[in-house]
Amino acid sequence: MRKLMLGVVALALTVTACANDNPSVGGGPSSQSVAPTPVSASSCAQQSSSSLTTAGQLTIGTDNPAFPPYFEGREGGNTEPWDPEWGDPTSGDGFESAVAFAVAEQLGYSRDAVTWIPVAFNNSYAPGEKDFDFFIGQVTFNEARAENADLSEGYYFGNQTVVVMADSEFATATTITELKDAELGAQVGTTSLATIEEVIQPTVDPAVFNTTDDAIESMTNPDGIDGIVVDLPTAAFITGVQVEGATIVGQIGAAAGAQPEHFSLVLELDSPVTACINAAIAALTDDGTLDALSDEWLPFSSVPELQP
Secondary structure (H helix, E strand, O other), rough: OOOOOOOOOOOOOOOOOOOOOOOOOOOOOOOOOOOOOEEEEHHHHOOOOOOOOOOOOOEEEEOOOEOOOOOOOOOOOOOOOOOOOOEOHHHHOHHHHHHHHHHHHHHOHHOOOOHEEEHHHHHOOOOOOOOOOOEEEOOOOOOOOOHEEEOOOOEEEEEEEEEEEEEOOOOOOOHHHHHHOOOEEEEEOOOHHHHHHHOOOOOOEEEOOOOOHHHHHHHHOOOOOEEEEEEEHHHHHHHHHHOEEEEEEEOHHHHHHHOOEEEEOEEEOOOOHEEEHHHHHHHHHHOOOHHHHHHHHHOOOOOOOEEO
């Protein structure tokens, strides 16, 4: 059996999930239907006989390419096998890279005891054994995904967002109704695609792409789609850095009938490490780390919510 070497877990006190004044990170609604049992440092340490991918090593998966602002590149070029044009998870720069290393530290792992591997987004929560200890990559919690994998408590809370080119007829829309005739696209298997289908419900079938980058390319093509739906930080990066002339139409929140969303870490179903991961997230929420990382890496201005 593969052995879990948690070592000295850096949770000094019994940790429970706690509220946070910042609704975008940590401390939001639980991803569990029943309130989780508080986890202490001692109870985490007692799981030393549980299995990890590699003894004494924490293996973290994410998609490749790994996009900013969640992952930033390394000076002098990315390490293999990470796409040199985008982010390098091993750098510690970018919101999710920084969150992952902070979780690792809570579990007693130094940076040199962390290994990153590329994992396709849809494979992260697919049924079956995992070759990572947890996956981080903007995986929004939903019940269907939680049937096949463990999804942690939330480390970021936010809404889906509509992005179009500034010269689009839909750029000035303030309501969902005004978007009904738009051809919108999103990455396959994402809650962005589900939001188009279930909340916006346009008259034109949504376009489905293998990656968000493919969807962006179509949006910038004069003969392509009218716009895309992505999470808010991605929308801010696209419009502020990646695509000249792109603009945010608005967030799709409760006013439009969307359910609150949060990103979860993904683990193998019934993983013995899940409780420790949730304890680490609670600790990072309580001490303000998630707030600080959000402020550092996701500094975008207020975006209005679309009305019905």
